[in-house]
Amino acid sequence: MMAGNELYVGTAIGLIVIGFVAVLTRRNLLKIVLGFSIADTGVNLLIVSLGWLPGRTAPIVDDPSMFSDRAALAVNAARVVDPVPQALVLTAIVIGVGVTALMLAYVIRLYAVGGTLDVRQFGRLKW
Amino acid sequence: MKQIVAVVALATLAILLWQLAPIAMPSGLGVVAQHYAEHGVQDNRGANLVTSVVVNYRGFDTLGEVTVLFLSVSGAAFVLRRRTGLEVHEPRRASEIVRTGARLLFAPIVLFGTYIFVHGHLTPGGGFQGGAVVASGVLLLLLANKDHPLPHGFLSWTESLSGLGFVAAGLAGLWAGGSFLANRGILPLGTWNQLFSAGVIPVIYTFVGLKVGSELATLLDVMMHAADEEVHQ
Amino acid sequence: MDIVTLFNLEDLLICAVILVAALGAVLHRNLLAAVVFAGVVSLAVSYLFLRLSAPDVAMTEAAIGAGITTVIFLIAVRRTEEVEREEP
Numbered sequence: 195m196m197a198g199n200e201l202y203v204g205t206a207i208g209l210i211v212i213g214f215v216a217v218l219t220r221r222n223l224l225k226i227v228l229g230f231s232i233a234d235t236g237v238n239l240l241i242v243s244l245g246w247l248p249g250r251t252a253p254i255v256d257d258p259s260m261f262s263d264r265a266a267l268a269v270n271a272a273r274v275v276d277p278v279p280q281a282l283v284l285t286a287i288v289i290g291v292g293v294t295a296l297m298l299a300y301v302i303r304l305y306a307v308g309g310t311l312d313v314r315q316f317g318r319l320k321w
Numbered sequence: 322m323k324q325i326v327a328v329v330a331l332a333t334l335a336i337l338l339w340q341l342a343p344i345a346m347p348s349g350l351g352v353v354a355q356h357y358a359e360h361g362v363q364d365n366r367g368a369n370l371v372t373s374v375v376v377n378y379r380g381f382d383t384l385g386e387v388t389v390l391f392l393s394v395s396g397a398a399f400v401l402r403r404r405t406g407l408e409v410h411e412p413r414r415a416s417e418i419v420r421t422g423a424r425l426l427f428a429p430i431v432l433f434g435t436y437i438f439v440h441g442h443l444t445p446g447g448g449f450q451g452g453a454v455v456a457s458g459v460l461l462l463l464l465a466n467k468d469h470p471l472p473h474g475f476l477s478w479t480e481s482l483s484g485l486g487f488v489a490a491g492l493a494g495l496w497a498g499g500s501f502l503a504n505r506g507i508l509p510l511g512t513w514n515q516l517f518s519a520g521v522i523p524v525i526y527t528f529v530g531l532k533v534g535s536e537l538a539t540l541l542d543v544m545m546h547a548a549d550e551e552v553h554q
Numbered sequence: 555m556d557i558v559t560l561f562n563l564e565d566l567l568i569c570a571v572i573l574v575a576a577l578g579a580v581l582h583r584n585l586l587a588a589v590v591f592a593g594v595v596s597l598a599v600s601y602l603f604l605r606l607s608a609p610d611v612a613m614t615e616a617a618i619g620a621g622i623t624t625v626i627f628l629i630a631v632r633r634t635e636e637v638e639r640e641e642p
Binding site: 199201202204205208209212213215216220222224225227228229231232235238239242243246250251252253254275280283284287288290291294295298301302305310311312 | 565566569572573576577579580585588589592595596599602603606607608609610611614615618619622623626627629630631633634635638639
């Protein structure tokens with residue numbers, strides 16, 4: 195693939211893998227939540243970099259002549275990157291902070307109950 | 322053994338993602354994106370196409386999304402509700418500089434956040450970004466005045482009423498334009514690049530900004546102060 | 555074609571910063587430092603969003619990802635413990 199976005203895609207995949215390394219190998223609950231948060235950032239970067247088209251500008255119309263008629267609008271559509279993944283990621287970031295906050299609330303509550311952040315100490319629901 | 326399984330799983334994940342990425346890489350805009358890019362300006366008369374997609378074309382998605390944020394904040398507040406055992410550090414009084422600076426800066430920060438979400442249809446930015454800026458102003462207040470509680474009634478009323486306003490704007494679109502959140506026949510579309518243009522979009526984004534701002538402010542307050550009371554009693 | 559002519563030098567630097575900071579966030583024993591590393595990741599990723607012509611997403615990532623998320627992590631660290639314990 196020679197699309198010009200290999201660097202961004204590679205960084206995004208790197209972030210996802212590093213985040214899941216934290217989730218799978220760390221034992222500290224805060225580190226696990228931090229890993230989920232980093233993987234979340236990586237997924238967002240991956241989606242935006244897949245919607246990116248080299249040489250095109252942001253999806254904001256800055257020229258009034260651009261919508262004088264249908265032909266100009268088609269020209270404008272050929273100038274901008276895909277707005278749909280950007281809109282998707284916009285909401286995904288906000289949902290990410292909500293989910294992270296909920297996980298952190300559980301971490302604080304578990305620390306209050308168990309006095310430790312070690313995930314191996316919370317085995318009562320394990321079977 | 323577990324380490325090996327983890328390494329194998331992560332390597333598989335990385336290779337799969339790298340192999341799948343070029344399949345999703347388009348050579349141009351997709352059909353849907355092409356439609357949005359061509360009709361976004363005429364339908365909504367807003368300069369920012371991302372705002373057109375977030376608020377108008379996929380506004381229902383955004384409505385669900387602010388609901389998810391509300392639910393997760395309520396969940397965090399429920400998990401951290403008053404109960405014995407939660408250790409909270411005794412709040413230390415902030416320094417004079419922080420308190421004076423917070424009094425000075427709070428109004429400009431909230432004004433800036435409002436500016437961001439009111440101009441969402443013209444410039445980059447909108448309800449989510451502006452709401453986060455407003456919440457950061459509230460965070461400054463929380464850091465400066467640790468003994469003054471936030472006005473919870475005001476925050477929850479703002480949150481509920483702006484959610485209601487969002488749904489009301491959607492229903493107005495259903496009544497006037499024929500589909501939920503339709504941007505036709507409610508407010509005039511106006512001229513491109515004016516503050517009062519793009520029909521109902523700035524109104525909805527203002528509601529989203531107020532809702533997100535009050536939700537994030539409540540979240541910060543819950544994370545900082547939940548279960549503080551039992552320590553003082 | 556070598557890699558510096560293929561990609562922008564600043565982009566390469568920023569991507570290196572992102573990956574190193576992410577590794578730091580995962581590996582550092584001090585949780586406060588790990589949280590700050592994660593904030594650096596978010597801030598650098600918001601620069602990449604700007605380079606990918608997504609100014610809206612860049613603003614959201616900078617305000618929410620690097621701002622609010624880091625703050626709630628810091629609050630969580632303050633309410634639990636700061637150092638990852640070395641346990642068998």
